[in-house]
Amino acid sequence: MRxxxxxxxxxxxxxxxxxxxxxxxxxxxxxxQDSSAGKTLVLAEVTGGEKPGLSNQVTIDKQAFREALxxxxxxxxxxxxxxxxxxxDYELHADIAGQLSLQIGSLxxxxxxxxxxxxxxxxxxxxxxxxxxxxKYQAEGKTYATELQKARQEAVEGAVRENLGQLxxxxxxxxxxx
Amino acid sequence: MNVKRxxxxxxxxxxxxxxxxxxxxxxxxxxxxxTGYKTVEIxxxxxxxxxxxxxxxxxxxxxxxxxxxxxxxxRLADTVAGSDDVLILKSSLAxxxxxxxxxxxxxxxxxxxxxxxxSSLIDKRxxxxxxxxxxPRIVSGGGLYSVGADRWILGVVASDIVDEVDxxxxxx
Numbered sequence: 579m580r581x582x583x584x585x586x587x588x589x590x591x592x593x594x595x596x597x598x599x600x601x602x603x604x605x606x607x608x609x610x611q612d613s614s615a616g617k618t619l620v621l622a623e624v625t626g627g628e629k630p631g632l633s634n635q636v637t638i639d640k641q642a643f644r645e646a647l648x649x650x651x652x653x654x655x656x657x658x659x660x661x662x663x664x665x666x667d668y669e670l671h672a673d674i675a676g677q678l679s680l681q682i683g684s685l686x687x688x689x690x691x692x693x694x695x696x697x698x699x700x701x702x703x704x705x706x707x708x709x710x711x712x713x714k715y716q717a718e719g720k721t722y723a724t725e726l727q728k729a730r731q732e733a734v735e736g737a738v739r740e741n742l743g744q745l746x747x748x749x750x751x752x753x754x755x756x
Numbered sequence: 757m758n759v760k761r762x763x764x765x766x767x768x769x770x771x772x773x774x775x776x777x778x779x780x781x782x783x784x785x786x787x788x789x790x791t792g793y794k795t796v797e798i799x800x801x802x803x804x805x806x807x808x809x810x811x812x813x814x815x816x817x818x819x820x821x822x823x824x825x826x827x828x829x830x831r832l833a834d835t836v837a838g839s840d841d842v843l844i845l846k847s848s849l850a851x852x853x854x855x856x857x858x859x860x861x862x863x864x865x866x867x868x869x870x871x872x873x874x875s876s877l878i879d880k881r882x883x884x885x886x887x888x889x890x891x892p893r894i895v896s897g898g899g900l901y902s903v904g905a906d907r908w909i910l911g912v913v914a915s916d917i918v919d920e921v922d923x924x925x926x927x928x
Contacts, residue, residue, distance in 0.1 A: 676781020
């Protein structure tokens with residue numbers, strides 16, 4: 579009975595897996611030369627990802643990733659009001675190919691993320707760019723249990739943020755301003 | 757209090773984690789297919805860690821990749837003349853930390869051995885990129901039972917890559 583109580587206490591302290599916050603996954607610094615003159619794009623679809631399960635693993639699902647990606651594209655000016663009557667120039671597809679969080683210290687979590695992207699020019703329907711972007715991020719907790727869970731959350735959010743930061747740089751190189 | 761009852765609980769954690777945890781992450785690009793390749797060109801693994809390591813980790817992984825590919829029945833491009841379609845496996849060591857089994861003995865999760873390799877899959881004839889494989893592996897426990905992890909983790913990572921390539925070539 580005592581063991582059972584102890585187990586329940588441990589489970590209560592450990593808590594459930596926190597969910598990721600899309601707003602925390604948007605890179606804070608995005609530089610775009612001239613967003614008003616740049617070409618625009620629409621986000622076609624996001625596939626892959628994992629819904630959070632019963633374990634204490636924190637994962638990113640396609641809905642949360644989509645929200646973060648839209649926020650990033652908007653901040654970078656790619657979703658800026660499209661020119662009147664003109665459709666967007668490009669279509670972006672994203673597939674969350676893999677994600678993994680590993681505990682690498684007593685209180686440190688490192689998250690790895692691999693996302694495959696494809697940019698299609700809408701006028702020609704041709705791929706102008708496709709690549710898989712790999713990112714990782716390490717977060718540290720301060721005390722055990724709840725802080726470790728927070729670190730799991732921050733590590734996943736950080737890996738997404740890094741990935742989206744790289745994506746914007748890559749799109750910038752492909753999509754030249756008019 | 758019967759102390760013997762608790763001995764297994766004290767010993768078990770020492771073994772837990774003596775294996776390398778982690779799983780491969782694979783992205784195959786839209787419209788790309790790996791099925792049918794019988795010959796693979798394994799380029800020497802580059803060291804992209806930015807660190808000078810105690811031994812030639814990249815060369816050790818290259819050797820593992822070569823022997824594992826051959827053991828799966830694939831031909832290595834540099835051992836046969838005039839090959840048909842060739843799949844290039846271009847890999848880089850993204851991160852490596854040798855860790856310490858002694859530190860792991862005293863504190864699980866500390867002193868972890870870490871190895872991450874990134875592999876690009878390229879069709880030699882067209883030069884087209886077909887996909888990417890990332891394998892992050894870590895040994896974070898096991899204490900003294902994990903002695904030598906700094907070497908055997910390389911074989912585990914190489915095996916993950918080869919298994920993943922083989923799976924895709926066989927269309928599984």
